[in-house]
Amino acid sequence: MSDHAADPVTETFLAYRNLLFTVAYEMLGSAADAEDVLQETWLRWVKADVDQVHDQRAYLVRITTRQTLNRLRSMKRRKEAYVGPWLPEPLLTAPDVTEDIELAESVSMALMIVLETLSPTERAVFVLREVFDVGYDEIGAAVGKSPAAVRQIAHRARRHVEARRPRKTATPSQTRAALESFQRALEVGDVQGLLDVLAPEVVLVSDGGGVKQAALRPIIGAEKVVRSIAGGLGKADVTLTGDPTVVNGNPALLVRVDGEIDGVLAIRVEDARITGLYYVRNPQKLTRIESEAPLTLR
Numbered sequence: 001m002s003d004h005a006a007d008p009v010t011e012t013f014l015a016y017r018n019l020l021f022t023v024a025y026e027m028l029g030s031a032a033d034a035e036d037v038l039q040e041t042w043l044r045w046v047k048a049d050v051d052q053v054h055d056q057r058a059y060l061v062r063i064t065t066r067q068t069l070n071r072l073r074s075m076k077r078r079k080e081a082y083v084g085p086w087l088p089e090p091l092l093t094a095p096d097v098t099e100d101i102e103l104a105e106s107v108s109m110a111l112m113i114v115l116e117t118l119s120p121t122e123r124a125v126f127v128l129r130e131v132f133d134v135g136y137d138e139i140g141a142a143v144g145k146s147p148a149a150v151r152q153i154a155h156r157a158r159r160h161v162e163a164r165r166p167r168k169t170a171t172p173s174q175t176r177a178a179l180e181s182f183q184r185a186l187e188v189g190d191v192q193g194l195l196d197v198l199a200p201e202v203v204l205v206s207d208g209g210g211v212k213q214a215a216l217r218p219i220i221g222a223e224k225v226v227r228s229i230a231g232g233l234g235k236a237d238v239t240l241t242g243d244p245t246v247v248n249g250n251p252a253l254l255v256r257v258d259g260e261i262d263g264v265l266a267i268r269v270e271d272a273r274i275t276g277l278y279y280v281r282n283p284q285k286l287t288r289i290e291s292e293a294p295l296t297l298r
Contacts, residue, residue, distance in 0.1 A: 016060050019296055019298065026112070037071055066142060069143065084209070085215075087205060088116075090266065091288045099172070102297060106130075107295060126161060170268075170272075178274050183253060197273060201275065202273075202275055203218050203225075203275070242255050242256070247289070
């Protein structure tokens with residue numbers, strides 16, 4: 001490595017790199033695509049007349065947003081051809097991220113799934129406004145809309161998300177307690193234990209991407225979910241274990257079958273019971289669970 005300090009253009013990009021990655025990931029739900037967006041942002045940044053840029057952070061966020069919108073539209077076609085439900089790519093995050101309530105909520109699997117139901121522009125506007133507190137003028141410049149139009153889009157997106165997100169966000173300790181109860185029941189095959197920790201209206205969404213076996217549609221209702229889990233365990237004489245971890249800023253389980261990683265299980269908890277189970281088995285989405293992702297809102 002050179003002893004010379006990085007040039008100011010590179011230093012500025014590196015200073016905001018984690019922020020830009022978080023912006024792109026929250027809009028895309030894919031770390032691999034977010035990394036590609038960062039590469040595209042860098043190529044445009046080095047060609048910019050940086051001396052004429054008054055707010056470098058805002059300028060970089062704008063470039064990232066434009067590149068992300070382009071990729072969101074192309075990802076739409078990929079998702080339409082995807083086998084079964086499409087879940088966001090889980091990211092291993094530092095344990096202390098759970099204490100940053102704002103960040104943990106914004107990257108939670110539960111919210112990321114809700115964001116999937118927004119149009120590309122609505123998602124970009126919601127993320128920039130609600131998560132990163134970007135002004136309407138700046139968002140308008142990033143998405144190619146007037147500030148007045150951005151306000152309307154933000155209002156519509158906020159109403160859509162509020163109608164679908166958990167009524168009351170569970171604390172990290174509440175989520176861990178529910179996850180521990182689920183894990184104990186899962187590992188010993190305690191059907192009643194599973195029913196006790198699952199809400200009656202619980203939804204199980206599993207993502208195998210056509211590579212690993214997974215239900216092609218969400219499974220709704222505690223008894224159906226337990227039957228599905230029991231059926232999966234009963235197909236072979238396997239040893240199933242769950243390692244507690246932190247994924248997307250929230251407690252989760254790294255599930256192993258006979259010692260090999262099978263998938264990542266994230267949950268949504270309301271009133272001390274699990275209302276959502278999100279199980280990612282697609283191996284292509286399990287590449288970010290061994291090293292911590294540097295997520296930040298600043």
